[in-house]
Amino acid sequence: MFDLFSDPVKVANQMQIIYSEYGFAIWETLYSLALEAAFAYLIGLPLGVLLVTGEKGGVKPLPKPIMTVMNVVINLLRSVPFLILMIICLPLSKVIVGTKVGTIATIPPMVIAAFPLVARMVEGSLREVDQGVVEAAQSMGASPWQIVTKVMLPEALPSLISGCTITVATILGYGAMAGIIGGGGLGQIAINYGYYNFKFLVMWIAVIGLVVLVQIFQSLGTWLSVKCDKRLRNRK
Amino acid sequence: MEPIVELRGLSKTFGSGAEQVAALQDVSVQVEAGEIFGIIGLSGAGKSTLVRCINLLERPDAGKVLFHGEDLMAMPTRRLRQVRRKISMIFQSFNLLEQRTALDNICFPLELEGVPRAKAKTRARELLEIVGLPDKAGAYPVQLSGGQKQRIAIARALASNPEVLLCDEATSALDPQTTNSILNLLQTISRERKITVILITHQMSVIEQICNRVAILDSGVVAEIGEVERVFSNPQSAAGRRLVSPEVPLPLSAWEGPVARIAFNGNASEEPIIAEVAMEKGIKLSILGADTRNVDGKAFGTMLVSLPEDPARRQDVLDYLNHFDGVTAEVIQ
Numbered sequence: 001m002f003d004l005f006s007d008p009v010k011v012a013n014q015m016q017i018i019y020s021e022y023g024f025a026i027w028e029t030l031y032s033l034a035l036e037a038a039f040a041y042l043i044g045l046p047l048g049v050l051l052v053t054g055e056k057g058g059v060k061p062l063p064k065p066i067m068t069v070m071n072v073v074i075n076l077l078r079s080v081p082f083l084i085l086m087i088i089c090l091p092l093s094k095v096i097v098g099t100k101v102g103t104i105a106t107i108p109p110m111v112i113a114a115f116p117l118v119a120r121m122v123e124g125s126l127r128e129v130d131q132g133v134v135e136a137a138q139s140m141g142a143s144p145w146q147i148v149t150k151v152m153l154p155e156a157l158p159s160l161i162s163g164c165t166i167t168v169a170t171i172l173g174y175g176a177m178a179g180i181i182g183g184g185g186l187g188q189i190a191i192n193y194g195y196y197n198f199k200f201l202v203m204w205i206a207v208i209g210l211v212v213l214v215q216i217f218q219s220l221g222t223w224l225s226v227k228c229d230k231r232l233r234n235r236k
Numbered sequence: 237m238e239p240i241v242e243l244r245g246l247s248k249t250f251g252s253g254a255e256q257v258a259a260l261q262d263v264s265v266q267v268e269a270g271e272i273f274g275i276i277g278l279s280g281a282g283k284s285t286l287v288r289c290i291n292l293l294e295r296p297d298a299g300k301v302l303f304h305g306e307d308l309m310a311m312p313t314r315r316l317r318q319v320r321r322k323i324s325m326i327f328q329s330f331n332l333l334e335q336r337t338a339l340d341n342i343c344f345p346l347e348l349e350g351v352p353r354a355k356a357k358t359r360a361r362e363l364l365e366i367v368g369l370p371d372k373a374g375a376y377p378v379q380l381s382g383g384q385k386q387r388i389a390i391a392r393a394l395a396s397n398p399e400v401l402l403c404d405e406a407t408s409a410l411d412p413q414t415t416n417s418i419l420n421l422l423q424t425i426s427r428e429r430k431i432t433v434i435l436i437t438h439q440m441s442v443i444e445q446i447c448n449r450v451a452i453l454d455s456g457v458v459a460e461i462g463e464v465e466r467v468f469s470n471p472q473s474a475a476g477r478r479l480v481s482p483e484v485p486l487p488l489s490a491w492e493g494p495v496a497r498i499a500f501n502g503n504a505s506e507e508p509i510i511a512e513v514a515m516e517k518g519i520k521l522s523i524l525g526a527d528t529r530n531v532d533g534k535a536f537g538t539m540l541v542s543l544p545e546d547p548a549r550r551q552d553v554l555d556y557l558n559h560f561d562g563v564t565a566e567v568i569q
Contacts, residue, residue: 132331141317233376
C-alpha cells in the first residue's frame with residue numbers, strides 16, 4: 001500500500017485516472033457537502049434551539065414528553081454507526097430523491113446522520129450564552145422568539161461557526177463511506193479505485209485532497225469565528 | 237396615594253424535601269412613586285429573589301405583585317411583556333450583549349418594541365449623553381470598564397422610558413469611587429425623570445447615600461421598614477441592630493477583667509467620649525475592639541472597652557457613657 005511509484009506503467013495509468021476524474025470528484029464532494037450541510041442545519045438548528053429553550057426553566061418550556069422524544073431520537077441516530085445508518089436509510093432515499101444509487105442518493109442518509117450532530121453542536125453553543133443576558137432581555141419584555149433570534153443566536157455566533165466547521169469536517173469524512181453506495185466525490189475515488197482496485201496512488205491523492213479540504217474549511221471556520229467574536233477585541 | 241409597586245404576602249421556596257429553602261416568607265412592601273427604595277440584607281437573606289419577583293423573573297409561590305394596582309401574576313404573557321418595558325432592571329454583572337456595540341445595546345429594547353432603526357439610534361445617542369459616555373457609542377462591552385458597562389446598562393434600561401428601575405446589586409462589582417459615581421447618576425436620573433428606583437444591596441453605605449426608605453430583609457422576612465435615617469439611627473429589629481452595629485468579637489485572652497460594649501447609633505456626633513471619660517472621671521479605658529463607621533459626621537458601630545474592676549467605679553463609667561446621646565453602654569463580661 002506504500003509502494004506507490006515502483007511501476008512506471010501503473011503510475012501513468014493512475015495519474016490518468018486522477019487527471020480525468022479528480023476535478024469532477026472535488027466538485028461532487030463540494031456540492032453534496034453544501035447540500036448536506038444546508039439540510040442538516042435546516043433540521044438541526046431549530047432542534048438545537050428547542051433543546052435549550054424547551055427545557056424546564058428555559059425561555060419557552062415544552063412539555064416533558066416532547067423533550068424526551070427529541071433527546072431519545074437524537075441519541076439514537078447519533079449512536080448508530082454511519083455505515084449502517086446509511087444502509088437503513090437507502091429506501092428513504094428512494095422515496096425522497098427517487099433513487100438508491102449515486103451522489104444524490106447519499107444525501108438523505110448523510111443529512112439524517114448529520115442533523116443530530118448539528119442539533120447537539122447548536123445546543124452546546126447556545127448553552128454557553130450567559131444566562132444573565134437572557135434574563136436581561138426577558139426583563140425588557142423580549143418574547144421567546146426575540147430572545148432566540150436577537151440574543152441567543154447572535155451571542156453564540158462565534159461558537160456556532162466553530163460547530164459548523166466541525167460538522168463540515170465530519171460530513172467530509174462520511175463522504176468516503178458514501179462512496180460504497182455509489183456516492184460521488186473524492187471519497188468514492190479513494191474507495192473504488194484505490195481500495196477496491198489496488199490503485200493506491202489514486203487512493204492517497206484522493207485522501208490528500210480530502211485532507212486539504214478539511215484544512216481549508218477548518219482555517220476558514222476558525223478565521224471567521226475569531227473575526228466575528230467581539231469579545232476578542234483588544235481594549236483600545 | 238396608591239403605591240407604584242406593591243408586594244403583598246410574597247412567599248417563595250426553592251428546592252424540595254430536606255433541602256428546601258424558604259427564600260421569602262410572607263413579604264409585603266409598598267413602594268411609592270418617585271422614591272428611591274432600598275432593600276438591604278446579608279447574602280442569603282432573599283433580597284435578590286425579592287427584587288426578581290417584582291418583574292416576575294422569579295415567580296413567587298404565593299402572594300401578589302402589583303404594579304399600579306394591577307396584578308402581574310394574573311396577567312397574560314403578552315401584557316406582562318408590555319409591563320416589563322415599564323420596569324427596567326440593571327444587574328451586578330451588567331449583562332450587556334457582548335457581540336453588540338454600546339450603541340446597539342442601548343438600541344436593543346427599542347428594537348424589541350419595533351422602533352425604527354434611525355429613531356432608535358438617535359434616542360440611544362441621547363441616552364449615551366445622559367450617562368456621560370457619548371464617545372463610547374462604537375465600543376464593545378469588552379473594551380469598557382465595569383463602571384462604563386454599568387452606565388451603558390443604565391442607558392439601556394432607560395431606553396424604554398421606564399417608570400421603575402430595579403437595581404440588583406448594581407454597584408457590588410465596582411470599586412468605591414465608581415460606586416459613588418453610579419449612585420449619583422441613579423439619583424440624578426430618579427430626580428430628573430421621576431423614576432422610582434428599587435435597589436438591593438448588602439452595603440449600608442449605598443442605602444445611606446441615595447435611599448429615602450429602606451427595608452431590612454432577614455432570612456426571607458422583612459425585619460424592619462422605614463425612613464433610612466430612622467431605621468439606621470434607631471433600629472428596632474435584631475437584624476437591624478446587627479446591621480448597624482455589627483458584633484465585635486471579644487479578643488481572646490486580651491483582657492481578664494470586665495468589658496463593656498458601647499453601641500453608637502448615629503447621634504453621638506464627634507464627641508471624643510473615651511477621652512471625656514478619662515478627663516472627667518480620671519479613668520483610662522482601653523479599646524479592645526471596634527467596628528465603627530462615620531456617616532455624615534455621625535458615628536455608627538460598636539466598640540468594646542475595658543472597665544475598672546471596682547463595681548462602683550464601673551457603674552460610674554457606664555452611667556457617664558450612657559448619658560451621651562446615641563450611645564448605649566452595657567457590661568458584657
